[in-house]
Amino acid sequence: MGGTLDIHAFAKMMEARRFTGDLFKVVPKAMREPFEHPRNEGEMGVKEKMLEAYQAATLAVEEEISVQTERLVKAEVVLASLKPTKKAENDKRVATNKITAAREKLDEIKSQANADGYGRMWPGQFAPVLIRDPATGARMIVPARYRCRLPGWTKADEIERPGTYNARKDKLHTVWKKLFGYNHGVIVARRFYESVSLHRLQHRDLVPGERDIPVEIRFQPEPAQEMFLACLWRYVEATDTEKGFYSFAAITRDPPPEVQDAGHDRCIVALKPENIDAWLEPDPGHLSAMYAILDDPIDAYYQHELPERVDDAPAAIIRRSKFDGR
Incomplete structure (x- = not known):
């Protein structure tokens, strides 16, 4: 894909995690691992921030x-x-509960650090x-x-409307008009995941008394290849309570x-x-050229796979399914 690693931006992102305490929650293992074995002074600086x-x-x-x-x-x-006193009884109860909660928190941190997801990215994580x-x-x-904070939005706006990790193509000229034609980006992925309703997957209506059961599906292009996904990005300036960061x-x-x-109804x-190259250097005066690029994606067939089982779903109707490529 080509491009120079902005070491300063990576160091700032790691430094911000020191204040938020969410390093393992929002930075996938695939992004942390390269800096565990730094090759130069810049990468060593990122590692130091990561350790902090x-x-x-x-x-x-x-x-x-x-x-x-x-x-x-x-x-x-x-x-x-x-x-013995009532105060001592209360102190014992409170201390025991707080120790249990803290140990669970420590286990959660260690679990996130060793998560097997490796390069998988969730909304709210960095990529x-x-x-x-x-x-x-x-x-x-x-x-x-991976959740873009729109121009003019505050952190509170984002919490209230957290769905801006995806930008619908039919909304680029309205919701995303301050970024489309200006701030274009690309991420690399080999597959993507979506949550769909089981009954929609099976092309049927819900039966009386049946609840909607979400099923996670993994889509992968055929022929297999790295996909260069079109994105919009924005840099969020620092405030008194928040470090600056890129979002997309x-x-x-x-x-x-x-x-x-x-x-599923989106892709x-x-x-x-x-x-x-053309996508990364847009001209806001000629958006038709950008739409033409979006309307001409790679020629691929997206095979999908299902998990073996889904909680609370009848085992007989949950099976592994895979479509053949064209």
């Missing part, structure tokens, strides 16, 4: 365990004496996005959060027949490699 973020995520929890353990010991001493430097026009790769949304279109047949836009 890890320490910040665990230190507060470990301190809470230490404080509450001391509180528990003191309470047990009083309760074992000749004059490497190829953009053009607005100042120089050079290609650069920046860490961007993947553009979606009406689904091809095989995706629609699987029960990503995988750009043809020869269109990447």
Whole structure:
């Protein structure tokens, strides 16, 4: 795909995690791993910020365990004496509960650190996005959060309307008009996942008394290939309460027949490699050229796979399904 890694942006992103304490929650393993073995001074700086973020995520929890353990010991001493008190009983109960909660939090952090998802990206997580430097026009790769904060939006707006990780193609001229034609990006993916209703997947209506059961489907292009997905991005300036960061949304279109047949009503836009340069350098005065690129995605058939089982779904109607490619 080509592009210079913006080491400064990656270091800033890691540094921000030190304040938010969410390193393992929002930075996938595939983004952390390259910096665990730095090749130069810049990457070493990113690693140092990453280690600081890890320490910040665990230190507060470990301190809470230490404080509450001391509180528990003191309470047990009083309760074992000749004059046990109600306060000691309450301290023991509260300390025990807080120690349990803190240990669960520590286990959660470690679980996120070792998660097998590796390169899988969820809304709210960071991913490497190829953009053009607005100042120089050079290609650069920046860490961007997969949920775009629209121009004029605050953090509160985003919490109220969290669906801006996807940008519908039919809304580019309205909702996304301040980014479409200006801030274009590309991410690389080999597959994508969608949640669909089981009854839609089976081309039927819900039966009386049946509840809607979501099923996660994995789509993969045939022939197998890396997909260059069209995105829009925005840099969110820092505030008194939040560090600055890049954010982005993947553009979606009406689904091809095989995706629609699987029960989903949207599909990503995988750009043809020869269109990447033009996509990354848009002219807001000629948006028709950008629409033409989006209307001319790669020629691929999206096979889908289902999990073996789905909780609360009848086992007989949940099976692995795979369509052959064209």
